[in-house]
Amino acid sequence: MVITKKEGEYVPVDPNFRPLPKFGHFSESDQEYANLRPMLNSMMEGLWPPETSLEDFRKAWLNNPPTPEECPIEAKDVLTETRMIATRDGAEIEIKLYVAKNKRPGSAMVLRYHGGGWVVGGHCTEHSENLMIAGWTNSVVVSVDYRQALEHRFPYAANDCFDALKWCSKNATSLGGDASKIILNGSSAGGNLASVVAIMARDEGFQGIIAQILTFPVTCHPKFFPTEAYEMGSYQQNSKDSVVTAARMEWFWDAYMPEPTADWRSSPLLAQSLKQLPPTCKSLIIQSYFEDSGLENYL
Numbered sequence: 251m252v253i254t255k256k257e258g259e260y261v262p263v264d265p266n267f268r269p270l271p272k273f274g275h276f277s278e279s280d281q282e283y284a285n286l287r288p289m290l291n292s293m294m295e296g297l298w299p300p301e302t303s304l305e306d307f308r309k310a311w312l313n314n315p316p317t318p319e320e321c322p323i324e325a326k327d328v329l330t331e332t333r334m335i336a337t338r339d340g341a342e343i344e345i346k347l348y349v350a351k352n353k354r355p356g357s358a359m360v361l362r363y364h365g366g367g368w369v370v371g372g373h374c375t376e377h378s379e380n381l382m383i384a385g386w387t388n389s390v391v392v393s394v395d396y397r398q399a400l401e402h403r404f405p406y407a408a409n410d411c412f413d414a415l416k417w418c419s420k421n422a423t424s425l426g427g428d429a430s431k432i433i434l435n436g437s438s439a440g441g442n443l444a445s446v447v448a449i450m451a452r453d454e455g456f457q458g459i460i461a462q463i464l465t466f467p468v469t470c471h472p473k474f475f476p477t478e479a480y481e482m483g484s485y486q487q488n489s490k491d492s493v494v495t496a497a498r499m500e501w502f503w504d505a506y507m508p509e510p511t512a513d514w515r516s517s518p519l520l521a522q523s524l525k526q527l528p529p530t531c532k533s534l535i536i537q538s539y540f541e542d543s544g545l546e547n548y549l
Contacts, residue, residue, distance in 0.1 A: 311370035322385030348384035348391035359427035365438030367502030390427035441467025
């Protein structure tokens with residue numbers, strides 16, 4: 251049974267909190283966003299009933315987002331297929347390939363780690379984006395359906411994603427990609443996993459990653475925010491954000507890591523060093539609670 255969290259507990263919200271100087275201005279009121287809030291609130295409330303089964307909770311998150319009109323069409327413009335690959339513990343996970351019909355040789359491989367708080371989501375979460383990347387950039391997109399909490403808690407997701415990277419590198423030719431041109435791409439919890447995989451790859455001397463693309467990445471457990479080193483005000487400033495509130499994100503964290511530990515494999519912002527990592531492109535949701543953790547990561 252999924253019982254959602256009502257209030258955050260790791261970062262007490264100070265009623266007298268004032269925006270911090272470095273990033274606080276990013277959360278200033280924006281009329282365009284304010285106009286969207288009623289729609290966002292309604293949409294998110296439907297995904298977060300007070301109590302539901304884990305199965306129904308996941309099903310609610312598996313609806314394909316709206317597809318832009320200009321998006322390449324599956325089967326017509328982009329061919330897709332699924333495969334099962336082995337992980338380090340002998341289990342199998344599914345990957346989904348997106349390959350443009352007119353793909354040219356020497357294609358980069360984009361490993362896509364979907365968002366969903368390590369609990370929900372799947373290939374469908376960024377399906378339209380995967381079609382666009384494959385169809386417009388001559389890249390082979392590999393969406394990784396890593397194992398999820400509650401059944402598989404930390405560090406399963408991180409390990410599965412790294413295992414998928416190594417498998418895709420070894421089998422690049424059969425996938426139609428180039429093992430020397432790998433891009434890690436993830437959003438939200440997927441951005442967390444992409445960031446963690448980049449550090450794992452660096453530490454193991456893995457070669458071939460040329461870039462990482464992190465979209466509103468979750469880079470640190472709120473209990474361990476390194477406030478002595480970084481500005482971390484958005485967690486309080488935007489704790490009631492329409493997309494994912496602080497309390498709801500803490501619920502995802504509790505599902506993934508019930509006993510929080512300051513481990514860089516879940517909180518890459520805590521890694522001893524962020525040097526010698528691939529060039530990084532980040533996009534963030536302004537006025538979101540995890541805004542600052544994304545801004546600080548790799549700055």
